[in-house]
Amino acid sequence: MMRKHSHLFLVSRLFVLVFHGAADGFVSNLIPVTTQRGFKTLGHAVSNQNNEDEDPNKRLMNFQSINSVRNNARRRFLALPLVMAASPALAADSSSNNPNNSALRSAGGVTGSASLENGLLEARVTENVLSPPPYGMETPDVFYPSWFAGTWKVNSVTKSVEAPCGVALFGGNATFQKAQSEVGTELVYDSRFLKGMNRDGTETVIIADREYNVKSIAKAAIGENSVVNIPLATPNKFTCILAPKGSPSLLQVDLITLNRRQENISQNMFDCSEVVREIISPIENTRSNLGMPPPILKEIETASIYTYDADKDQVTCLQRSASFLLPSQQSAMALKMWEVSRGRPVDVRFYSVTYTKRV
Numbered sequence: 592m593m594r595k596h597s598h599l600f601l602v603s604r605l606f607v608l609v610f611h612g613a614a615d616g617f618v619s620n621l622i623p624v625t626t627q628r629g630f631k632t633l634g635h636a637v638s639n640q641n642n643e644d645e646d647p648n649k650r651l652m653n654f655q656s657i658n659s660v661r662n663n664a665r666r667r668f669l670a671l672p673l674v675m676a677a678s679p680a681l682a683a684d685s686s687s688n689n690p691n692n693s694a695l696r697s698a699g700g701v702t703g704s705a706s707l708e709n710g711l712l713e714a715r716v717t718e719n720v721l722s723p724p725p726y727g728m729e730t731p732d733v734f735y736p737s738w739f740a741g742t743w744k745v746n747s748v749t750k751s752v753e754a755p756c757g758v759a760l761f762g763g764n765a766t767f768q769k770a771q772s773e774v775g776t777e778l779v780y781d782s783r784f785l786k787g788m789n790r791d792g793t794e795t796v797i798i799a800d801r802e803y804n805v806k807s808i809a810k811a812a813i814g815e816n817s818v819v820n821i822p823l824a825t826p827n828k829f830t831c832i833l834a835p836k837g838s839p840s841l842l843q844v845d846l847i848t849l850n851r852r853q854e855n856i857s858q859n860m861f862d863c864s865e866v867v868r869e870i871i872s873p874i875e876n877t878r879s880n881l882g883m884p885p886p887i888l889k890e891i892e893t894a895s896i897y898t899y900d901a902d903k904d905q906v907t908c909l910q911r912s913a914s915f916l917l918p919s920q921q922s923a924m925a926l927k928m929w930e931v932s933r934g935r936p937v938d939v940r941f942y943s944v945t946y947t948k949r950v
Contacts (some may be wrong), residue, residue: 704725704726704727704729704852705726705727705729705852707725707726707852709854709855709856709862710854711725711726711852711854712852712854712862712863712864712894712896713854713856713862713896715864715892715894715911716894716896716909716910716911717896717909719753719911719939721755721913721935721936721939722934722935723915723934724850724852724864724866724892726850726851726852726864727850728848728849728850728851729851729852729853730851730852730853731790731826731827732796732798732826732851733798733799733826733851733853733863733865734789734796734797734798734853735784735796735797735798735799735861735863736797736855736858736861736899737795737797738859738899738901738906739784739797739861739897739906740784740785740786740797741783741784741948741949741950742781742782742783742948742949742950743781743782743783743784743906743946743947743948743949744779744781744946744947744948744949745779745780745781745782745944745945745946745947746777746778746779746944746945746947747777747778747779747780747942747943747944747945748775748776748777748942748943748944749773749774749775749776749940749941749942750774750941750942750943751774751940751941752767752770752771752773752774752938752939752940753938753939753940754767754937754938754939755935755936755937755939756931756932756933756935756936756937760916760928760931760932760937761937761938762938770938770940778808778811778812779811780807780808780810780811780812781803781807781949782799782800782803782804782807782946783799783800783803783804783807784797784798784799784800785797785798785799785800798826801821801824801829802821802824805818805821805829805831806818806821809833813835813836814835814836816834817833817834817835817836818831818832818833818834819831819832819833819834819841820832826848827847827848828845828846828847828848829844829845829846830843830844830845830846831843831844832844832874839873840873840874841873841874842871842872842873842874843871843872843873843874844869844870844871845869845870845871845872846867846868846869846870847867847868847870848865848866848867849866849867849868849890850864850865850866850892851863851864851865851866852864852865859898859899859900859901860897860898860899861897861899862894862895862896862897863894863895863897864892864893864894864895865892865893866890866891866892867890867891867893868888868889868890869887869888869889869890869891870886870887870888871886871887872886872887885921888917888919889914889915889916889917890914890915890917891912891913891914891915892912892913892915892936893910893911893912893913894910894911895908895909895910895944896908896909896910904947904948905945905946905947905948906945906946907943907944907945907946908942908943908944908945908946909941909942909943909944910941910942910943910944911939911940911941911942912938912939912940912942913936913938913939914936914937914938914939915932915934915935915936915937916928916929916932916937917929918930
């Protein structure tokens with residue numbers, strides 16, 4: 592079944608297209624979680640299930656068996672002693688656009704993270720790890736394997752939607768049920784990866800074509816002319832202006848990369864992950880200033896596990912997107928909900944993505 596999306600649905604997932612080259616990623620509806628209804632039900636919101644007893648193979652959603660190379664890498668990583676801070680004693684205020692205030696940067700020990708062994712990212716996906724990511728900003732961009740170069744037809748299927756901290760922190764029953772209705776649906780669009788040079792000009796690298804990818808999924812999801820402008824498109828910050836049909840105002844979306852890691856598992860296996868701060872703001876004076884909501888801020892980790900089939904010239908991907916709340920001194924309700932989440936994601940989604948080569 593093909594997906595039909597609202598403008599709010601698209602905005603909350605754009606960052607994956609920007610930083611992961613049109614993998615499907617986070618697809619939540621942008622309903623503010625700091626509602627009075629959600630606040631009243633905080634007592635029922637905390638669910639400390641970490642899925643530790645669940646068969647890891649179930650996490651693959653019948654997507655594809657992980658072969659021995661991946662299994663060995665994951666076992667090496669899980670054998671390492673992990674010390675993760677997942678308490679509410681994090682940053683005091685993340686209401687500004689300053690990435691140094693990141694709740695996830697405060698929660699995860701990122702010093703020397705580049706020395707962490709391969710298998711970390713796969714473990715976070717297949718084990719559905721709910722603690723903040725332990726890696727930092729390890730590379731200036733995601734540099735994909737050579738087989739990623741070119742233009743691809745992308746088929747993305749939503750496999751599951753979870754609320755680890757309870758439905759209230761997810762956004763309430765209506766928001767959760769709406770997200771659940773997306774399970775099993777498919778979105779089809781194009782994505783493109785370009786050849787370039789590294790900063791030293793000594794090596795050819797493959798990077799995502801951010802502008803192309805955002806325009807492609809916007810066209811597929813919410814209409815031909817939904818992207819008004821893309822004033823900034825860099826590896827660490829992306830800004831676009833959207834004009835969603837039915838929206839009372841234009842929307843500005845700012846995506847700031849806070850953490851990044853990639854792992855070259857083998858010649859045909861590649862994993863990558865990024866944490867992005869997403870800031871969505873209505874643009875004043877576009878139609879009406881009255882009742883204009885405040886900016887919506889989230890931090891989202893998206894981890895992608897890629898496998899290349901050279902015979903078919905096809906890439907398959909298992910992807911997990913985890914959305915974290917941010918603390919705020921401007922809203923007592925938002926601060927309380929962040930404290931209740933205890934450093935865990937409030938919205939976790941899994942996707943099965945297939946890339947078929949066009950050019």
